[in-house]
Structure formats: C-alpha cells, structure tokens
Amino acid sequence: MEAKKRKVLAEPFKIKMVEPLKITTEEYRINALKKAGYNPFLLRADDVFIDLLTDSGTGAMSDRQWGGIMTGDESYAGAKSWEHLETVVKDLTGMPFILPTHQGRAAERILYGILGGKDKIFISNTHFDTTRANIEFTGATAIDVMPDEANDPEIYLPFKGNIDLAKVKTLVDDYGKENIAAIIITVTNNSAGGQPVSMENVKALRGICDENELLLVIDGCRIAENSYFIKHREKGFENKSYIEIAQEMLRLGDAFIMSSKKDGLVNIGGLLTLKDEALSVKCKNLLIISEGFTTYGGLAGRDMEALSIGLVEVFDKDYLHYRIRSTEYLGENLKRMGIPVVWPIGGHAVYIDAKKLYPNIPIEQYPGQALVCDLYVNGGIRCVEVGSVMFGKYDPSGNLIPAANELVRLAIPRRVYTQSHIDYVIEVFEDILKLRNQERGYKITYEPAFLRHFTATFEKLN
Secondary structure, eight states, X not given: OOSSOOSSOOOSSOOSOOXXXXXOOHHHHHHHHHHTTTOGGGSOGGGOSEEOSOSSSOSOOOHHHHHHHHHOOOOSSSOHHHHHHHHHHHHHHOOSEEEEESBHHHHHHHHHHHHOOTTOEEEESOOOHHHHHHHHHTTOEEEEOOOGGGGOTTSOOTTTTOOOHHHHHHHHHHHOGGGEEEEEEEXXXXXXXXXXXXXXXXXXHHHHHHHHTOXXXXXXXXXXXXXXXXXXXXXXXXXXXXXXXXXHHHTTOSEEEEETTTTTOSSSBEEEEESOHHHHHHHHHHHHHHTOOTTTTTOOHHHHHHHHHHHHHTTOHHHHHHHHHHHHHHHHHHHHTTOOBOSSOXXXXXXXXXXXXXXXXXXXXXXXHHHHHHHXXXXXXXXXXXXXXXXXXXXXXXXXXXXXXXXEEEEOOXXXXXXXXXXXXXXXXXXXXXXXXXXXXXXXXXXXXXOHHHHOEEEEOO
C-alpha cells in the first residue's frame, strides 16, 4: 500500500465469496418494523439491507482464519488449538491465567459475579450495557466518571474516552477503598462514541489503583483500534507498532476482558485473563460450571484457532488504517451535510446526536429510537439507539431519568461493506434531514428488567 494519500480509500482486501442482499420496498419495511414492535433488534436479518446494528461478531474472516477453521483441534482437553490461543494471548496481555469463554458477557458474568455483591462499587469511564447489567445483577452499583467536557458531542478531544482521575479519587474516598470491587477502563470507550483512551490516562489510573490496592480491569475488545489512536495522537508512541502499544497498555491491568467478536476478528468468542492466581482459581471453577473445561471454555477448537489468527491479523497496519479511515469517511461526510455527529469520529462506529437532529421530539419519546426506525424505513439500514432506551432509568415515581446523551450508533462490521455501501448510507441521510422537524417519537409498550433495548417493544406516537 502506497503511503501517498489517495482520494479513494481502497479496501486492502479482495472479495472471494459474496452473500446476496435482499432489496425491499418502503411499504415492506414499514410492515416489517411494525411486526418487530419498532425495535430493530427484533427484525429478521433477511429484511435488512445494510446492517450497522453492531460490529460484534458481524465481521468477515480472512482466508487464513477459514483455513484455521478446517484444522482446528476438537480435543476436549489440552487441544493444539488451545495451546495456540494461549500462546498468542499470553504474548498480547502478559498475564499468565487465560480463560476462554463463548463471548465477552460470559467473561463479565464470571468475574463480576465473583467481585460484585450488595454494597460493592464498580467505577468506569463508561460501563457498556452488558457490563452494567452483569454488575447490577449482583446487587452492586456501576458508576461512570468521564470528564465533564467529554459529554459534549461537538467538542474535539484527542482522547475523549478517558476516565476522570479526580472523580475516581473522590469516589474512592467517599465509598472507602474496601467497598470498591474494581475499576474498569473500557478501550475504546464504546458508549461515549467509540472514543479512545490515552496511555497516560491508564498509567495514572494504575497509580491510583496501586495506592489504594484496587483491582484494575481493562475491557479491551477494541484494543487494536485504541492502539491506532495512541500511535497517531499521543506523543512518544509514533515509532511503536500497534501491538507494542497494546502490550504496554494491557500490562498495566490486573485483568483483561475481551469480547473477541470485535478486535478478535471472529464471529464468536470471549476472553478473561488474570494476573492473580487465587482469583483465577475462583474464575476457573465458575467457568467449568457454566461454560466448559478450562482449555476450551465455551469455544470449539476451530473457534480458538480462528481467534488465534485474528488476534495477530488485527494489528496489521494496512488493515487498521483502512478500518479507522473508512469509519471516519462516513462520519466526516455526514458532518459535512449537516448531520450532528459525535466528534471526533471513533474507531468502530459513527454516533449521531439524535436529540440535536430531532430537537422537537421530547426525550420521553426517545428521539434516538425515532431515528433508528426512520433509517430502517427510508433505507433498510439497521442500527441501534444508545440513549435513554439503553441507559435511561426511572425515579421512584416512575418518571424517566434520561441518559447523558441521546445517541444513535452506526457500527461498522469489519471487512464486510465497501465504500459504495457507505455512500448509500450517506445518501439515505439526505432523506433523514427532511424529517428533522417532526414532533412525535415512541413510547415503550414492553420492557424487561435488564437490558431492555434488546427485547423492548414500542408504539409510534401520532
């Protein structure tokens, strides 16, 4: 790949297999959305044209990964594929105890189920939905502490995903270090717009944890993307490789949790790695009860083989350049046409400020949910609300406590869509701009106690 800048961002791969996409009419999509209770999660995938719901497990694997699928060792214990994965993960994390799980939320359930409990406090830059749910399910409390300026969607900060160190110290003092179960740093910070975290921020956080004898967990499902931003934005890392940056950051943690369905470049899988042997024994016992034996967890041998290869491929410089620039291409074009986006553009997704795009829809009528429905009806695009549907709560009187921001996430699957697909998404937003003066949104007609955005149903307000 030439270093010279080109007007066209060419994909650093060629297509070997294709999957047909179904073309539908607007009338068809209106009916499909109504049947799904106006929740894109409940749509049939076959009824979606461009699927930007998530980048989790939706990517395309490489020829080498598919080759690994064919040679995976399916032995129950001590398989060669497990040995391959263990070697790769130990080299990446520097941690001696490696536990494979079927996906990231299983790793969360195991670790936070052991660390959590009533009156326990978890502190994070931003807990994502499954993280918060697994913590709160134990009776513990999850608290987000981002710098105040990072909550402004329009302001440019090179590391907008950072944790607020002063607020962390205050919380430790207020609750007492004996009540802090762990501090979790999520890189990149998904709920805050896919924004990166600086090495300086994590090193300072490590110092706070050392001073107070606290456990530091790195949730690094997008660790390669975060390393890209550090190399290009943080002084002193210009000459380091992406994997060297990731290794340096992960060695600051006491534990590492990963949904491998992101930067593992696979369709299923998760990891929990630990430094402490006593804690690892507790986690292994729970792993065996709920997932599987310690050398396969919730994964087949072929899955472990594909993951071993993916964790190496993800740090390829041409891949990472394309990954970040192609996401920026979408975000920059939307911003140019007047769509309010979270700025700067993050690594894996573009986030739309739905409250600003639809200023006349009350927060209680979920402007983000209105936008995800409009994108599907107008263009067959599926995405997800990251606002008061996902993170809103209720006060004792049943009134909505809104989320900090009303966002919609367009998550880009890895190595799946071409630039023409993304140009189509941009064109659909031209129609969305014509809807910005609408005044009605949606009300919830059903919601579960946890993770309501997955299965909630809605009614359109007229």
